[in-house]
Amino acid sequence: MSYEQIMKDLKNKVYRPVYFLAGQEPYFIDRITEYIASHALPEEARSFNQMIVYGRDTSAHEIVDLARRFPMMSSHQVVIVKEAQDLPSLEAFEHYLNDPMKSTILVINYKYKTLSNRLKVYKALEKNGIYFESKKLYENSIPLWIENYLKSKGYSMNPGVGMLLTEHLGSDLNRIAGELDKLMIVLPKNENTVTAKHIEEYIGISKEYNNFELTSALARKDILKSNRIVKHFGNHPKNYSITLTLAAIYFFFSKSLVYHYLSNKSRDEAARVLGIHSFHMKDYEAAARNYSAEKLKQIISLLREYDVKSKGFIPVSAEDGDLLKELIYKILH
Missing domain, CATH: 1.20.272.10 (Zinc Finger, Delta Prime; domain 3)
Structure with missing residues (x-):
């Protein structure tokens, strides 16, 4: 399933029991995780029913135990596993993924690594959850991504702005998005088109020397x-x-x-x-x-x-x- 389809389903409050988010590009993994953390449960339910654990500090067995708990005074609980790539083993997930709790939304961040489609864990995810591989964008596709990102926020950009940002910020989408977010905050309200002058003035990238x-x-x-x-x-x-x-x-x-x-x-x-x-x-x-x-x-x-x-x-x-x-x-x- 694509990033766009996952986000569309989440915005329509269609949640799956397990999200296994893998791959080399952390941006899409972070956005999916942040959205679930902010929207799956009402704020008053999060203190008892939303947990964040880290792969280096826990085990797959302990995560499964958390996932099998029932929520308290809520229809669902959310368990987020960050840095799951540091877990010593994923084998304990296999049985859980074959029969996951319907009242748990388990989000596993498996950054910079992927799962082999030959693994039983992968096959179980295909049946009962979502396996998403977040791939790095090629640098020549970053300007279009920047254009679409701005469009999603109600802004447009002049030709050349995307290339200018890409050359100076590289392909780090989190960094690019962060700079654009800061730029949109300081732009005057009546200016909805990002120009090279804005990039120079607010981000510090010269429009003449690049x-x-x-x-x-x-x-x-x-x-x-x-x-x-x-x-x-x-x-x-x-x-x-x-x-x-x-x-x-x-x-x-x-x-x-x-x-x-x-x-x-x-x-x-x-x-x-x-x-x-x-x-x-x-x-x-x-x-x-x-x-x-x-x-x-x-x-x-x-x-x-x-x-x-x-x-x-x-x-x-x-x-x-x-x-x-x-x-x-x-x-x-």
Whole structure:
């Protein structure tokens, strides 16, 4: 079952006896758990009928004992198991999952791990509960996730905002959501569209000096702007990781090479194949005009070389800022 379907059922007060929430992305696990904790029971019933335990401090046998208790003056009880990945064994859950208490909502957080579908526990969950695997989103899908998150809160965003946030905050959805929540609190009431100016003013990410603007300048072979951005990066090394910058440039030029060989270069189709928003296609079109396929291959080779240098595998005396300036010169000339 998908995250969206689980949340839809929860909002319609359709609860299952067991939720086994596994996988690499903690954000969706946290949101499902928080919703159940806040809505499954009325507030006055939670002190007696809602328990939170931690995998490192308990055992599956003890959790089953809790789950088999009857609620006090309530139709249900909620048992939340956090850090269940630290439990020494899951075997004790097997019998319980084959016949779970209808008056208990058992929520098991099994972060950063998954269950094999060959296990009896997994098969029992399929019959009597919900097994949800929370998968990490690919970085190129984060901007769309940001757009949908804002939309769910009644906001929209200008093109480029999602990419700007992704480049600086990465794929940590909890961190991104936290920054967006803080932003929505401070935005004036009549402003429902998030802009790059808002991101700079309230989150502290420069709308002028960032990896998105750098790759855009490189695509157009704008030597002046490219050098100005790289100089700014070099002057503020704590704010700009060369590793992230090299990754952003590699991402852009590797996709530019793919674009070169597309038979259908219409914006919508090319954006679909490349896995990006169609708004960004203008940069890939510019790169195709300014760089031959052979030059793009040379650039990708250069990026691998400078990635190795920046990580110290090849001894160099240059600082990260100087390495970046050298690389940008070779890309543009």
